[in-house]
Amino acid sequence: MRPFLFLLVIGRLVAQEPARFLPAGDCALCHTRIPDAGGSWTDQAGWVGPSHLWKNSMMAHAAQDPYWRAKVAFETALAPRESRAIEDKCLRCHAPVDQYPKRAANEQLALSGMTALGREGVTCTICHQIEAPGLGRAESFTGSFTLGTKDRLYGPFADPFTMPMLHHTGFTATEAAHIRQAALCGTCHTVITHPRGGQGEFVEQAPFLEWLASEYPRKGTTCQGCHMPALASAQYIAHRPPGGAFPPTAPRSPFARHLFAGGNALVPAVLGNGEMQSRARQQLDRALKLDLKLRREQDVAIVSVLVTNLTGHKLPTAFPSRRLWLHLVAKDSAGKVVFETGAWDPAAGDIADGPDPVVFEAQYADANGRPTVSLLAAARYRKDTRILPAGFRAGRLAEAGLHGFELGPVAVPANLELPRGSAIATFRVASRGPLTFEAEALFQTIQTSHQLPAFPIPAQLRGPVSLARVATALQ
Ligand code: HEC
Ligand code: HEC
Ligand code: HEC
Ligand code: HEC
Numbered sequence: 001m002r003p004f005l006f007l008l009v010i011g012r013l014v015a016q017e018p019a020r021f022l023p024a025g026d027c028a029l030c031h032t033r034i035p036d037a038g039g040s041w042t043d044q045a046g047w048v049g050p051s052h053l054w055k056n057s058m059m060a061h062a063a064q065d066p067y068w069r070a071k072v073a074f075e076t077a078l079a080p081r082e083s084r085a086i087e088d089k090c091l092r093c094h095a096p097v098d099q100y101p102k103r104a105a106n107e108q109l110a111l112s113g114m115t116a117l118g119r120e121g122v123t124c125t126i127c128h129q130i131e132a133p134g135l136g137r138a139e140s141f142t143g144s145f146t147l148g149t150k151d152r153l154y155g156p157f158a159d160p161f162t163m164p165m166l167h168h169t170g171f172t173a174t175e176a177a178h179i180r181q182a183a184l185c186g187t188c189h190t191v192i193t194h195p196r197g198g199q200g201e202f203v204e205q206a207p208f209l210e211w212l213a214s215e216y217p218r219k220g221t222t223c224q225g226c227h228m229p230a231l232a233s234a235q236y237i238a239h240r241p242p243g244g245a246f247p248p249t250a251p252r253s254p255f256a257r258h259l260f261a262g263g264n265a266l267v268p269a270v271l272g273n274g275e276m277q278s279r280a281r282q283q284l285d286r287a288l289k290l291d292l293k294l295r296r297e298q299d300v301a302i303v304s305v306l307v308t309n310l311t312g313h314k315l316p317t318a319f320p321s322r323r324l325w326l327h328l329v330a331k332d333s334a335g336k337v338v339f340e341t342g343a344w345d346p347a348a349g350d351i352a353d354g355p356d357p358v359v360f361e362a363q364y365a366d367a368n369g370r371p372t373v374s375l376l377a378a379a380r381y382r383k384d385t386r387i388l389p390a391g392f393r394a395g396r397l398a399e400a401g402l403h404g405f406e407l408g409p410v411a412v413p414a415n416l417e418l419p420r421g422s423a424i425a426t427f428r429v430a431s432r433g434p435l436t437f438e439a440e441a442l443f444q445t446i447q448t449s450h451q452l453p454a455f456p457i458p459a460q461l462r463g464p465v466s467l468a469r470v471a472t473a474l475q
């Protein structure tokens with residue numbers, strides 16, 4: 001090796017060249033105009049290219065999300081003297097392009113320090129540069145990922161045709177198995193805090209841990225499997241800038257779609273993004289199955305509502321503003337309502353009073369046991385009635401080397417059972433004659449107690465959406 005080249009190599013190793021980021025628009029040059037089977041390079045409607053799909057996801061809006069911004073302001077107002085540290089914490093996963101270099105330099109990032117690139121949120125050059133070491137282990141949680149310093153972009157496919165991308169971006173496409181692992185998502189989708197005024201740690205969001213304790217890892221169903229569903233057929237993963245395939249490449253399979261839809265249909269509606277909103281609605285339609293079982297004991301009708309959780313984690317999961325509940329109505333043969341619980345009261349903007357309400361949700365308490373919606377004051381769960389995923393066994397976390405995480409239900413009401421993968425809610429309705437029952441599962445993205453004055457929600461969007469409905473009669 002010539003001496004000056006040798007010095008260059010050593011210099012680079014010692015200085016640990018910082019990770020690099022590029023705007024998503026640079027990738028769009030070759031990763032947008034990809035049609036589904038039968039579509040064309042020119043008709044946007046059928047495009048499934050990563051760049052085309054990602055831009056209508058909440059992750060692409062993570063640093064601009066008006067509800068997130070309102071919540072950051074809410075948290076800093078509670079502890080003004082810590083505002084810089086709080087902003088830095090909130091930017092860690094929501095604006096990683098700007099926060100990661102600060103973290104590496106042992107500095108903190110303020111909201112006002114965000115750049116145009118940082119506002120792209122969870123962008124291409126974040127996920128595709130995450131390195132494998134530590135993933136799935138506690139050291140990688142709470143956004144503690146390591147980003148590449150090798151100018152490589154990891155992807156799922158062997159032998160990528162690297163020349164065009166290297167030439168345009170300076171990055172080398174590289175096959176890496178970890179890109180398909182749930183643990184890649186688990187780095188940011190496991191949020192652990194250090195409660196203010198308290199001790200130890202608090203697990204605020206844990207879809208990855210919930211998934212790990214479920215039957216899905218054994219079945220090989222990852223986050224990617226449900227949130228980036230693959231096309232039915234093989235497809236090119238890149239196109240020449242004007243459209244059409246690079247001659248040396250062939251269609252690849254499975255081709256994952258960068259949909260990233262979750263339960264948030266509200267913020268997309270406020271942002272006026274119809275595409276993102278309809279994706280969330282479709283994803284919510286896959287969340288659960290509802291069944292009714294009826295029997296009679298003398299003059300009492302006993303109704304069991306069975307909710308099956310079809311997601312890969314708790315239902316609802318992640319951000320604590322989400323709630324799901326049961327609306328049940330019984331009518332007699334004259335059509336008169338004889339029993340109702342879980343009705344939505346638009347005037348109050350909340351669930352109406354009713355007998356034995358069943359709400360699937362997480363509620364936090366602070367270090368003094370008082371109810372709180374502050375992410376940084378929360379020290380324990382005072383309620384967790386979310387529906388467990390199929391096959392849930394808390395012991396699986398310990399088997400995976402993860403200790404000290406409590407994920408079980410808390411404060412479950414007497415008329416609710418939470419076996420693995422489902423919920424059984426039982427209601428008793430006094431009546432001799434025939435009855436008809438109608439049950440409905442209602443989902444609210446930002447429940448009343450989590451709404452913030454700095455993020456006013458238009459009245460027509462404040463209420464819940466209906467995810468499923470069933471009706472049966474009892475003679
Ligand atoms: C470890 C990564 C991480 C950190 C740190 C983090 N968040 Fe988040 N945040 C997430 C993820 C992941 C979601 C998506 C959860 C979901 O959609 O249910 C989210 C969702 C949210 C939402 C809901 C957004 C919506 O549109 O409904 C708010 C609000 C929010 N975060 C506020 C904050 C605040 C305030 C802080 C700082 C105190 C913070 N986050 C720090 C990862 C993080
Ligand atoms: C949240 C993380 C994340 C973000 C953001 C992201 N990707 Fe991906 N990408 C993945 C994962 C995971 C896979 C592999 C999925 C699989 O095979 O199951 C993937 C696969 C790909 C592939 C291979 C083809 C395919 O779809 O399977 C390309 C090309 C790609 N991404 C480009 C991009 C571009 C360009 C952007 C930005 C517009 C982007 N990605 C943003 C996680 C991400
Ligand atoms: C000039 C065109 C071009 C640009 C710009 C471009 N890529 Fe690519 N990319 C390609 C080609 C060509 C392939 C390989 C296709 C194949 O071999 O099937 C590829 C492959 C990939 C893969 C899959 C690698 C694998 O082994 O699975 C990922 C991930 C990826 N690109 C991400 C990105 C990201 C992120 C950007 C923006 C920073 C980007 N690309 C910019 C042309 C481009
Ligand atoms: C760099 C951190 C990071 C990584 C890595 C990451 N996410 Fe996210 N994700 C976020 C943040 C932050 C949000 C919240 C955005 C918001 O609502 O403001 C989010 C939101 C989401 C949502 C919720 C959308 C909704 O409707 O509420 C889904 C689904 C999601 N991510 C899936 C994934 C999957 C699948 C992966 C792995 C392939 C992944 N994420 C990797 C940070 C990350």
Ligand code: HEC
Nearest residue numbers: 185189207208211222223226262263286287311312316318
């Ligand atoms: C079996 C399919 C399935 C698997 C596996 C799965 N999810 Fe989900 N996920 C869903 C469905 C359906 C929803 C919509 C219902 C909801 O919002 O709870 C959802 C919702 C979400 C949300 C949004 C919750 C909200 O309402 O804000 C996040 C964040 C999320 N998933 C992350 C993940 C992560 C991270 C993994 C892997 C550790 C994962 N998911 C695995 C099906 C799945």
